[in-house]
Amino acid sequence: MTTLSQDGTSRDTLLRAELLSFNRDPGEGDMPSPGSLEHYEDGLLWLRDGRVHAIGDYATLAAELPADCRVEDYRGKLIMPGFIDTHVHYVQLDIIASYGRQLLDWLNEYTFPEECRFAEQAHAQSIAEAFLDEQLRVGTTTAQVFGSSHPGSMDAFFSACRARDLRMIAGKVLMDRHAPDALLDGATGIADSERLIADWHGKGRLGYSVTPRFAPTSTRAQLDAAGGLLRNDATLWMQTHLAENPGELDWVAELYPGSPDYLAVYEESGLVGPRSTFAHGIHLDNAMRTRLAERGANIAFCPSSNLFLGSGLFDRHAARETGMAFTYASDIGAGTDLSGFATLKAAYQVGQLKGQPLTAWQGFYGLTLGNASALSLDEHIGRLAVGKEADFVILDESATPLLARRTARCTTLGERLFALMMLADDRAVAETWAGGTRRHQRG
Missing domain, CATH: 2.30.40.10 (Urease, subunit C, domain 1)
Incomplete structure (x- = not known):
């Protein structure tokens, strides 16, 4: 050989x-x-x-x-x-297949208690290794990954990736409100992100993704500061959530009454650009899709998670008609399988319900070169x-x-x-x- x-x-x-x-x-x-x-x-x-x-x-x-x-x-x-996963929470590996709730209940009942455990560095290291073992076992060689709000969760993850020479993008979650006190990072979140960027971004095959969890758990000041990180370094990525669940949309409208819609909350803080990934994007209108397309951002289509939480059915044809880029993602732990095969199977089923059958050509293109291109990684992989x-x-x-x-x-x-x-x-x-x-x- x-x-x-x-x-x-x-x-x-x-x-x-x-x-x-x-x-x-x-x-x-x-x-x-x-x-x-x-x-x-x-x-x-x-x-x-x-x-x-x-x-x-x-x-x-x-x-x-x-x-x-x-x-x-x-x-x-x-x-x-190698398969590429554009949206996954490594810190939620151990709550996969927890009995279903809709989004906001899921966060409070499962996600937040689980992520509190990542204050312990040994736990973060153990889960990072287990997560990467699983990723490689299902054929995923690159992913865009959420950590917890603890900076140590990202040190553990990036260290494990570097030891295996993996091309990975990841970031520490930013959230300074509407979460347990043990997870809030208002005093240190941006400074911790800056330190992690200095330590890990561009080291080997690693990249940093600025990661506000979603608009309800960040104040306008934190979203603006996250946008400032992106303005200071155009090579960074950005990942968050958008328009996953109707209750979420209502909450965002209540918290940001001066913004015309959910996407505008992120636009006003400078978070929408060619290296921005917004998970889900189910409940969008064509005006929002067009704005995303104009800025070169992508929506991470998470079919097994959307079905599991009852969030809704992603409209692939509307995305293509408006020129909005979209990618394929597992969204563990609400997703039900890390495997790219399972993601494509669920995407096919969603497509059938929408009258939009997914061909195998489209599926495997999306899982490889399509995802790489949307993440600005096609120069290297895909x-x-x-x-x-x-x-x-x-x-x-x-x-x-x-x-x-x-x-x-x-x-x-x-x-x-x-x-x-x-x-x-x-x-x-x-x-x-x-x-x-x-x-x-x-x-």
Whole structure:
């Protein structure tokens, strides 16, 4: 599998398998638009120093291989770029599958008590490691992650990511009202964020996302200060919540009576821009969608969470018609599964209820290059292409008896991808690689 340079360090890794990667949005049709994907039935993925050195048909590239190299044979498996999750709470890992409530009750009954535990650094470290183990097990190599309001929760998370050389974006939650006293950070929240940015943003493959939880738990002064962080450094990201639940909308209108709508609360503080992710965006009108599109922000579509909390059905077609970018996310812990397969399955079900069926082409494009582009990360990840970071998953389409039976009946790549979208789970992820290194291997 590997050849050595003169100093004895590993340089080349060669994997033979079926390869699939998207070049751009494949469109909404039953077949992908011409040129929108790269597919090699018998391909070679050639890695060097953590990046893709070459990719193509095995028969074509075989003649260029070093004489002393060994090719690892993954024929019968499918390699795709690593999955990307644009909205997830690592600190809520242990409350996944807690008996359902709607949003505001969920926060008070489950979320806030759980996040209080992250004042203990040892607990934060333990959950950060467990969360990353789970992410890699389901094939997710990059995520945009909420911590708790404790700065130590982010030190623990970033340290664990750095040790595994993962490309991750994350931030400490900001909230200075309407939460338990143990979670409020009014006196120190911005200063703690500034320290975390200095310590972690741009270190290795890490990025910092300024993270006000949502408008009801931040005063205008805190939202304005968060906007100031973004103005001071255009390379930062921003993540929060928007228009998830009707009760939430009513609360925001009561707390911010001078703002014309929920989105305007964030706009007035300078929080809406090309690196801004707003989770959910279910209860928006087209004027708000258009404003988000004009500023280059994206909505994180969290289908399993939206169904679990009864929040509503995201309108993908309205998003596309207004040019508003949207991404796919698990939203653990209200979401019911960290797996990208489960997210796409739930997105398909939401689409069916809205009369907007989701094709497998759209789903897997969204989970890879689409999410990377919306997060301004497509320069680094999201494709199997020369020069990109070598973050990818190796998928086993016979991982379960039922998946194997269904796949055996498929006659096209599109059918196989749809079967994966609907039937696969973590067992279908044979291996997960990040930065050119195998970080998870099933079994």
